[in-house]
Amino acid sequence: MLTLGRHTLRNNLFVAPMAGVTDRPFRQLCKHLGAGYAVSEMVASNAQLWKSEKTMRRANHAGEVEPIAVQIAGADPDMMAEAARYNVANGAQIIDINMGCPAKKVCNVAAGSALLQNEALVARIVSAVVNAVGVGADAVPVTLKIRTGWNRENRNALAIARIAEEAGISMLTVHGRTRADLYHGEAEYETIAAVKAAARIPVVANGDITSPRKAREVLAATGADAIMIGRAAQGRPWLFREIAHFLATGELLPPPRVAEIQRIMNGHLEDHYAFYGEFTGVRTARKHIGWYTRGLRGAQAFRHRMNTLDTTREQLAAVNEFFDAQKAFSERLEYVDEEGAGDEPETNDRLAA
Incomplete structure (x- = not known):
């Protein structure tokens, strides 16, 4: 079992911050379906944003x-230290520092993985955050997420790890x-x-872990203490229980039945609507519904229709109608590509993992 400070993690299967x-609804769902640990969405270190609706919801x-x-992001050591203190005061029990995000809007302000180019600044940031919350009797563990370097000619993960x-x-x-x-x-x-x-x-291994067999291969290849899964869990949160079962027994679980996935989706959407409210909830749920239905029979036409619906009641009814139709074809999901050939849904390459 892995421990972080006073916390013992349930297993070594982690949900990546995206x-x-x-x-919160997605993290809770993944934990319910087998993940042992999950990190929140990135919270900016800029104090002027802390009272914004988005940041307050993320916290x-x-x-x-x-x-x-809670994951924090920024490029100023003092601001990052203050962000760590703020989030601990608001319930965070572990602080994670983002030095892995490659998104332009993050890297353009010298945060995320752009920091890997400046090892001296990396040292100042991690020291500032650890000193702010990670020492003394009430120490809060501080973790770090990075990439292997800023480009293939400059892989400096070993140096960053030492720092x-x-x-x-x-x-x-x-x-x-x-x-x-x-x-x-x-x-x-x-x-x-x-x-x-x-x-x-x-050390936690992250990247392209999409199946139980791949999880076992990555653990064996890296010797890592845990694995972190991001994009592959979008629309497939039961992946964590599939991996946990395979690692424990060497056996693959059968694919979930359509009826179970329908129940999972209903619970997820109801929690999502309660968290975001009617207006935002119906709009932010669309991407999750798209991931759950990607590659299924009739999914493309369904997504076009779903994107025209503006109430949670209509959206939930449409989702249940779609999955009822899937059950008429098979008890288990059958994926098809646009031409009708069998295919598994791909993960979304545009979101952080």
């Missing part, structure tokens, strides 16, 4: 299964791509393995 995705952890981990360890970081997550790679190509795990071999703190 902006616009890993809100809402009411009723969430512990431990509560992090010396500063008192409690756990390190490494996505097996550079900042320049964005989400293109395949993740590489050799760098993660090298970091794990050199590190004295827990």
Whole structure:
């Protein structure tokens, strides 16, 4: 079992922080379906944004299964330290520092994975955050998420790992791509393995973990203490229980029945609507519904229709009508591409993992 400070994690299957995705309803669902740990959406270190509706919603952890981990992002050590203190005061039990996001709007302000180009600044930021909340009797564990480097010619994850360890970081997550790679190509795990071999703190492997077999392969290839899953769980949160079962038994669970997925979706949407309210809820739910239905029979026409619906009542009714139709074809989901050939749904390359 992994421990972070006073917290013992239920297992080594983690939900990656993804902006616009890993809100409280989604984190709770993933934990219910087998994830042992989940990190919140990124919270900006700029204090002027803390009272905005978006940031206050991201900092809402009411009723969430512990431990509560909040990711912060920024490029100023003092602001990052203050953001850590603010989030701890508002319920965060673990602080995660974002140095892995490759999005332009983050990197353009020298935050996220852009920080990997400046090792001295990395050292100042992690030290400031650890000193702000991670020392003393009430120490809050501070973790760090990075990429392997800023481009393939400059993979410096080993150097960053040493800096992090010396500063008192409690756990390190490494996505097996550079900042320049964005989400293109395949993740590489050799760098993660090298970091794990050199590190004295827990190391988490992230990137392209899409199935139970791939999870086992990545754990074996890297020696990592845990794995973090992002895009592959979009519309497929039961992936965590499938991986947990496979790692424990070597056996693959059968695909979930349509009726069970319908129940999962109904619960997710009702929680989502309660969290966001009518206007925002129906609009932000569309991407989740799109992920749940991607590749299913008639999904394209259904998504076009769904995007015209403006109330949660209409949206929920349409979802149930769609899944009732799926049950008429088969007890288990059958994926088809646009031409009707069998295919599994792909993950969304545009969102952070």
